[in-house]
Structures are given as C-alpha cells and as structure tokens.
Amino acid sequence: MLLSLFAPPEGKISIPSLIVSVPVCSLVLWIVYCRTLHPLAKYPGPFLASFSRIWQLYRVFQGDMDVAHRDLHHRYGPVIRIAYDEVSISDASAIKDIYSAADVFAKTDFYTLLRPPFARYPDHFSSTDEKVHGQRRRIVNSLYSMTSVMESEGCIDQVSELFLRRMDDLAGEGKFFDLATWFQFYAFEVIGVLYFNKMFGNLENGWDVSGVTTALDTLLPIHFASCFVQRYLRPVFLLPGSLFSRVRGAIRGLSKLRDASLACVAERKNLVQDGRKTRADILDKMFRIYEERGKELDYNVIDVEVEIYAALFAGSDTTAISLTAIIYHLMKHPNAYDKLVEEIDKATDAGILSQPNIRHEEAMKLPYLDACCKEAMRLHPGIGWTVPRYVPKGGRTIVGQWFDEGIRVGINPAVTHFDRSVFGEDADQFNPDRWFRGDSVNMEKHMLVFGAGPRTCIAKNIALAEIRKLIPQLLRAYQLEMVDPGKEWKRANIWFNRVSGVEVRASKRSTS
Known part of the structure; x- marks a missing residue:
C-alpha cells in the first residue's frame, strides 16, 4: 500500500506523515490513471501534458506553442495529447467536423475568463452558449458586414493618411523603426475612429x-495562461500576480480602458438624448438599435459598452500581426516584393487605383496582393494556439478516431496551415504563387485565420479592409528595407501570435 511508504518503523502513521502522504498518493494514482486508463491515454504527447495543464502553461511563458505543436505533430502524427483531457489535431480535414455550424462543438471554459467583468451577456468571443451567442450576434451582425464597414471607409483613410505622414517623418530622419509597433498604433487608431470617431494619439505621438x-x-500572458488553468484554481493562480508591480499597473491600465470605453458610450448617449446629430460610426449604429429595438431585443446600454470594451481589448492585435507578417515575408522574399510593387504601379498607371487613398474595391482587383496577404497570414496567423471545443453529447469520430463527449479537441491554425496535403509539399515556405497554381478554393476552405463556422471573427471585414487598403498604399509610397536582412523577427505566441523586432528603414519612392 502506498501509505505504508510514509509509515515510521513502528508502523504507526503520524498526522504530518498523513498530511504529506494523502496528496502524494492521490497524485501518483491520478498520474497512473491518466497515463493508462483515461480515454486519451493512447495518444502521445509531453509527459506533463498527460496528467495536467502544466505543459500548456509553460508554453505560454515560452511563447512558442505553434513551434512546439508542429514539432510534436511531425513526430507523432495528426493527434497529440496536450493536456490530460485535450488533444490537438493537425489534419485540416477535421475543420469541418469541429467548427461546423451543422454539428456544434461548444466552446470550452477556456473562454470564460475573457468575458468582460461587467457584462450582462458574454461578448461574442467569450460566449460558450451557442444559442445565446447566436441570438446576441444577430443583433449587431449587420454592422460588421463589408457594406457597413465601407460606409466608414473615409475614416480608415484618415488613419492611413496619418500613418503615411509618420512614415514621411521617419523616412526623412533616416531612422530605422520597428514596423510591428507602428502597425499596432495604426490598427488601434482605426478601431477608435470606426467605433466612436476619435483617435487615441498613439500614431500621432509615436508612443x-x-x-x-x-x-x-x-x-x-498571465491572462491567457489563466485560461488554461481549471476554473476552480484560477483565483489561486491569479492571486500571486497581484504581488508584481507591472501586473498591478497593467490591471490599472485595463481599468482605464474600461473607463475610457464607458466614457465614450456615456458621451454618445448624452448626445443622442439631446437630439444632437452624430456621425454614423459603429457606436452610433449600436445606439440606433438600442433606441429603436432595445426592449424587443433585450439590448441595453451596457451591451453597447461590452461591444466597445471588446473592440478595444482585442480589436487591433490580430490585424497588426497580419500587417506585420505580410510586409516581413515580402521583405524576406525580394522577388515577391518586387512583383507586388510592379502590380501596384501598373494598376496606378492604368487608373485602377485612386490617389492618394486606394479604395477597398480597387484593392480587390489586385490578385497578387490578395495572394501575398493570404500566404503571409497562412504562415503566421494571428492566433497560434488550438481553438478548443468540447466534443458534443454522444461522442464523435474525428479523423478516424473516436472521442468521448466532454473531451476537448482543437486545431491550431499555425499547425493546420502547414498541412502538405492541402497546401503542397512546400507548405512551410512563403510562396504566393501557390494561390494561382493549386486548388485555391480548397486552400481557402482550410484557412483558419479568422476562425470558421458560426464563430468566425465578427470583425473580420474591418481587418480585411485595413489590410487590403494599407499594404498597397504603403508599398506604392515607400521602399521598405530591413536594417539587417539576415535577422529574424521576435515572436511571442501567448495565444495572440505576436511579433516584434521588425526593424526597417523607409525611403520615399519617386513614383508615389
């Protein structure tokens, strides 16, 4: 018996020994069960992952989960165990099973910690109830259509013009700068003008x-790490964070974010109540829903505040990551860079592209631009972790393997985008031409840049509009060169697949 190991020579177990032995024995039994009898025991993976979530937490702070996942899948195959009750699947064909609208795999409790603390209903991202999610999303879904976004295209142009003026300043000074930082400023300012017609000042001031x-x-990093911890342990996990001044400062910053979003909503509410005319931004459209159909839809001011808070919290990160990835890979592949610039110049000379601001509908006519954007986002999606779901009641077969109900399954976009059966034998290489020579429809179907099924990112069209408009304007106006062409960017995959250290110099092009 395990407890006998802790007994003294006389055979009696003391209270201190009992206090130590019970948890140790429980842990040993739990490990044995997880590695031999658990339904996922047959799947390979890291030792720590077989009985805990410690391996996932470690990878958050290492910032390399996408690399770790790809290595494990390369070693073990399409299904690996990444926690005692969770697997990662690399086979792109599983997308239709896990993220289908027809057979819903519900979001796991990973997302509940991301819910705005003051919300009546979860925001669109953190909602785990599919019925509630569908009802709440339908209320505002039309505001995020491309038609609706294009009604505010001039606002995006305002931010683009400011961005290019700042590039003028940097080019004139001959300084190198981190492009990732400036794209972050740009994407954040676009959220400001689209939602409530104001910029934050980051782009203007450069900090x-x-x-x-x-x-x-x-x-x-701490927030997403907490999402991997069992719900009952999250308070214990988060408590030590409050001992660090940087974390306390971050929490205060988020408090300011909430205050700022609430203040913007309150200011707009006062304008609406006073009957003063406001610009038709997203916030204005939300207030129209509230004023005209609020009671019918159970849509109150606090729900407007949740939309604004969520946009500020997560609305700029993935867009900035995508913008950076596109330019980074183009600079790393000069032939592709030159080919895209040639396409932009020819379209400008032919009068297809407007000046100074390229319209979204015009950018859509540039096939090589589209291919470059897709290819960069394929290699470096904004989310670099598995997007976890619960197997529905009754269990399901996925990629020929049976999984019991309640098991967590997920696909990491930064893994499945490297599936050679879909993207070709050179799937780990940047090659925009693959979108012309291969089955582009099938490749598009297996892209998870913006999610899939009913949980596709609601702000997808905002991000695409920013990307398609800014990239050609930037490359038409400036020649971008890496300070050190041999240097790799810095990556920190904390769920958002963040990048930094893309140091470039910009010089004004004579053709702009």
Whole structure:
C-alpha cells in the first residue's frame, strides 16, 4: 500500500506523515490513471501534458506553442495529447467536423475568463452558449458586414493618411523603426475612429499615449495562461500576480480602458438624448438599435459598452500581426516584393487605383496582393494556439478516431496551415504563387485565420479592409528595407501570435 511508504518503523502513521502522504498518493494514482486508463491515454504527447495543464502553461511563458505543436505533430502524427483531457489535431480535414455550424462543438471554459467583468451577456468571443451567442450576434451582425464597414471607409483613410505622414517623418530622419509597433498604433487608431470617431494619439505621438497597448503587453500572458488553468484554481493562480508591480499597473491600465470605453458610450448617449446629430460610426449604429429595438431585443446600454470594451481589448492585435507578417515575408522574399510593387504601379498607371487613398474595391482587383496577404497570414496567423471545443453529447469520430463527449479537441491554425496535403509539399515556405497554381478554393476552405463556422471573427471585414487598403498604399509610397536582412523577427505566441523586432528603414519612392 502506498501509505505504508510514509509509515515510521513502528508502523504507526503520524498526522504530518498523513498530511504529506494523502496528496502524494492521490497524485501518483491520478498520474497512473491518466497515463493508462483515461480515454486519451493512447495518444502521445509531453509527459506533463498527460496528467495536467502544466505543459500548456509553460508554453505560454515560452511563447512558442505553434513551434512546439508542429514539432510534436511531425513526430507523432495528426493527434497529440496536450493536456490530460485535450488533444490537438493537425489534419485540416477535421475543420469541418469541429467548427461546423451543422454539428456544434461548444466552446470550452477556456473562454470564460475573457468575458468582460461587467457584462450582462458574454461578448461574442467569450460566449460558450451557442444559442445565446447566436441570438446576441444577430443583433449587431449587420454592422460588421463589408457594406457597413465601407460606409466608414473615409475614416480608415484618415488613419492611413496619418500613418503615411509618420512614415514621411521617419523616412526623412533616416531612422530605422520597428514596423510591428507602428502597425499596432495604426490598427488601434482605426478601431477608435470606426467605433466612436476619435483617435487615441498613439500614431500621432509615436508612443502609447493611452497606455492600453502597454498594459495589454504585460497582462495578456498571465491572462491567457489563466485560461488554461481549471476554473476552480484560477483565483489561486491569479492571486500571486497581484504581488508584481507591472501586473498591478497593467490591471490599472485595463481599468482605464474600461473607463475610457464607458466614457465614450456615456458621451454618445448624452448626445443622442439631446437630439444632437452624430456621425454614423459603429457606436452610433449600436445606439440606433438600442433606441429603436432595445426592449424587443433585450439590448441595453451596457451591451453597447461590452461591444466597445471588446473592440478595444482585442480589436487591433490580430490585424497588426497580419500587417506585420505580410510586409516581413515580402521583405524576406525580394522577388515577391518586387512583383507586388510592379502590380501596384501598373494598376496606378492604368487608373485602377485612386490617389492618394486606394479604395477597398480597387484593392480587390489586385490578385497578387490578395495572394501575398493570404500566404503571409497562412504562415503566421494571428492566433497560434488550438481553438478548443468540447466534443458534443454522444461522442464523435474525428479523423478516424473516436472521442468521448466532454473531451476537448482543437486545431491550431499555425499547425493546420502547414498541412502538405492541402497546401503542397512546400507548405512551410512563403510562396504566393501557390494561390494561382493549386486548388485555391480548397486552400481557402482550410484557412483558419479568422476562425470558421458560426464563430468566425465578427470583425473580420474591418481587418480585411485595413489590410487590403494599407499594404498597397504603403508599398506604392515607400521602399521598405530591413536594417539587417539576415535577422529574424521576435515572436511571442501567448495565444495572440505576436511579433516584434521588425526593424526597417523607409525611403520615399519617386513614383508615389
């Protein structure tokens, strides 16, 4: 018996020995069960992952989960165990099973910690109840259609013009700069003007005036790490964080973010109540829903506040990551860079592209631009972790393997985007031409940049509009060169697949 190991020579177990022996014996039995009798025991993976979530937490702070996942799948195959009750699947064909609208695999409790603390209903991302999610999303879904976004295209142009003026300044000074930082400023300002017609000042001043992005840099690793911890352990896990000044500062910064979003909503509410005319931004459209159909839809001011808070919290990160990835890979592949610039110049000369601002509908006519954007986002999606779901009641067969109900299953976009059966034998290489020579429809179907099924990112069209408009304007106006072409960017995959250290110099092009 295990307890006898802790007994003294006389055979009696003391209270201190009992206090030590019970948890140790329980842990040993739990490990034995997880590694031999658990339904997932047959799947390979890291030792710590077979009986705990410690391996996932470690990878958060290492910032390399996408690399770790790819290595494990390469070694063990399409299904690996990444926690005692969770597997990662690399086979792209599983997308239709796990993220289908027809057979819903519910979101796991990973997402509940991301819910705005003051919300009546979870925001669209953190909602785990599919019925509630569908009902709440339908209320505002039309505001995020491309048609609706294009009604505010001029606002995106305002931010683009400011971004290019700042590039003028940097080019004139001959300084190198981190492009990832400036794209973060740009994407954050676009959220500001689209939602409530104001910028935060980051782009104008060249630093984080609002303090929000700096706060998120500090908080997000801990925040996402907490999401992997069992719900009953999260308070215990988060408590030590309050001992560190940087974390306390980040929490204060997020408090300011909440205050800022609430203040913007309150200001707009006063304008609406006073009958004063406001610009038709997203916030204005939300207030129209509230005023005209609020009671019918159970849509109150606090629900508007949740939309704004969620947009500020997560609305700029993945867009900035995608913008950076596109330019980074183009600079790393000069032939592709030159080919895209040639396409942009020819379209400008032919009068297809407007000046100074390229319209979204015009950018859609540039096939090589589209291919470059897709290819960069394929290699470096904004989310670099598995997107976990619960297997529904009754269990399901996925990629020929049976999984009991309640098991967590998920696909990491930064793994499945490397599936050679879909993207070709050179799937680990940047090659925009694959989108012309291969089955582009099938490849598109297996892309998870913006999610899939009913949980596709609601702000997808905002991100695409920013990307398609800014990239050609930037490359038409400037020649971008890496300070050190041999240097790799810095990556920190904390769930958002963040990047930094893309140091470039910009010089004004004579053709712009």
